[in-house]
Amino acid sequence: MPNALLARLPSRFRGQLIPLTGGLTNRCWKLITAECAYWLREGSADTHALGINRAQELQAHQAAAKVGLAPNIHFALPEQGILLLDWLAEPDWQQVPRDMSRLAQQVAHLHQLNADVPLLDIADQAAHYLRQLQPLPKALADFVPYFSQAGVNLPFQPVLCHHDINAANVMGSRPWLIDWEYAAYGDAAFELAVISDSFGLDLCQQQMLLTAYNRATDSGGGHQVSAARFQARLPWVHWLTALWAALQYQQTTNAEYEKMQQLALTKLKAS
Incomplete structure (x- = not known):
């Protein structure tokens, strides 16, 4: 091989x-x-x-x-x-102390770039996963109507997003961002919600992340993210994670994906 x-x-x-x-x-x-x-x-x-x-x-x-x-x-x-x-001779953020303010600055910089990529419609992405999970287990089906509500679909100005910023995809003190598989235009609030979920931020840390991002965005002439829009995107993060994990489990029967789905659904119920 x-x-x-x-x-x-x-x-x-x-x-x-x-x-x-x-x-x-x-x-x-x-x-x-x-x-x-x-x-x-x-x-x-x-x-x-x-x-x-x-x-x-x-x-x-x-x-x-x-x-x-x-x-x-x-x-x-x-x-x-x-x-x-x-080759980056630096550890990822699973192994080193994390400077979330610095990460927020890098993300704000990313959101001001241009690239020839389409818009990621997270509702379409969820529908894409759901079509492959038929017949849909009740544990997932119960949540489907929730995501058509206006309260979790607030308007936004699309920006270039990474869409998968987690500790394994952030490296070094710079930090570098790797693994751009899901990059597309999207909602900055969803990007920040992904970061919050993947790093397990509490309410205080979430506010600090938003503040650092908005400060960096403001200085670069970008668009601010409101607390309301950020909170509206958190359930979407849990939902897409649950669907992605369910699809992976369906294809591989790897128990790790089943655990990931269950954890995401627990977070979704709490939110």
């Missing part, structure tokens, strides 16, 4: 592959060549089911890399999910 993967890369990138742990749907390696080290990713083949567009991922990553928000791309085969990046 490693030799077959290396054969798909230009000859100057031939070297030693060291498998990396972590990641739920992709396989990653550290690639060591005679000149330097790289990070190599082979993405999941089931992109349609997961709602991933590899060409769109590449466009967003390139836009972020140009301004130092993401590592440089050295080679890519979007149709095969292959991505070769600078």
